[in-house]
Amino acid sequence: MNNDIRYSNREAKETFMVESARSSSVGTDTEGEALVGDMCEVIDFELPEQGSARPHGMPRAIQILRAILLAALLYPMGGSAADLKPETTQAWQQYITAAEARNQAHLASGSPFLSIDAEPAQAAKLRQGEILASPAAPNVPVKVHGGLIHDWTGAIFIPNATVPDILRVTRDYAHYNTVFHPNVVSAKPLETGDWEDTFSMMVMNTSFFAKSALDSDYRSEFTRLDDQRWYSTTETTRVQEISDYGSPSEHMLPEGHGIGIIWRLYSMARYEERDGGVYIELEAIALSRDIPAALRLFVDPIVRRVSKSSLVTSLQQTADAVRSATAIISRSIDPRPSVAKSGSIVSISVSATTMRSFR
Secondary structure, three states, X not given: OOOOOOOOOHHHHHHHHHHHHHXXXXXXXXXXXXXXXHHHHHHOOOOOOOOOOOOOOHHHHHHHXXXXXXXXXXXXXXXXXXXXXXXXXXXXXXHHHHHHHHHHHHHOOOOOOOHHHHOHHHHHHHHOXXXXXXXXXXXXXXXXXXXXXXXXEEEEEEEOOOHHHHHXXXXXHHHHXXXXXXXXXXXXXXXXXXXXXXXXXXXXXXXXXXXXXXEEEEEEEEEEOOOOEEEEEXXXXXXXXXXXXXXXXXXXXXXXXXXXXXXXXXXXXXXXEEOOEEEEEEEEEEEEEOOOHHHHHHHHHHHHHHHHHHHHHHHHHHHHHHHHHHHHHHHHOOOOHHHOOOOOOOOOOOOHHHHHOOO
16 A cells, blocks of 8 residues: 555545455546546545656556445446335435424524524625535435435525516526526426426436436425515426436336436525525435445545535526526616517516416
């Protein structure tokens, strides 16, 4: 073992040493080294930059780490091992019931509507342009029977916007593939009402070696507390994996079968208009298959980083769409006809569905 490789995680070092003793030589390639580099970055293994000379013994370290990572990523692709079990679904429903109760506490009279109200410094960071994201509990992802529950909260402040501006974007499902590009492949409304919508969405997954997609149906409910405060909930009512997405062998699997990256989704959002803009707090919860205990040390940091990055990206994309739509609507109401435009990220004509929500 080369002493030039440094560690910031004692357990990672011990595991690395054990695997070094057990592993045999494996081949390397550019893709494998890139994946290993990503994993090492998460657990603070220091690898030399591309093009620089590796310390003595580094190729061996690359081979070992690549073998571990490949095992971690390929293991979930077994079909039967990823089936959603009734006990897992029950645990998910219990978790969501508890999460809904926490959300109701924010709606009670005299309680802070936003979590950031308990920490004024957080609101100041948001107004300065930061996006906050963190796990909802220290033990996230939460292990349940046969699965993992990923629960993350995020917040953003969108200046010079109103709550109707936000909902105009979040309820414009037909444009989700543009707003949330490239992950959202397609989306469309199914039924729309004053306070409840249903829509479908296809999300592409390229995180693992097998390219797949998720085809899902969602139900969203919207509640107006007053002119400045709204909240909404969104949950999946159907999730089906499309295996070999984009290839001639592409096919949709039954619900609860497949890789098991996502089995269920649920989110709660609170919107408050004040301080010259809108604060958005979002809690996003997902159910996925479990990670084998022997691999969790290496995979968990990657899962946590991807979860945080996904939440931050979604909030940023929402803010960008709101700013774009607001700017276009502002130009469209200019008395000069030459300024009006259409065909942007979000249509400048507010849909009848969205308008009904503000009556």
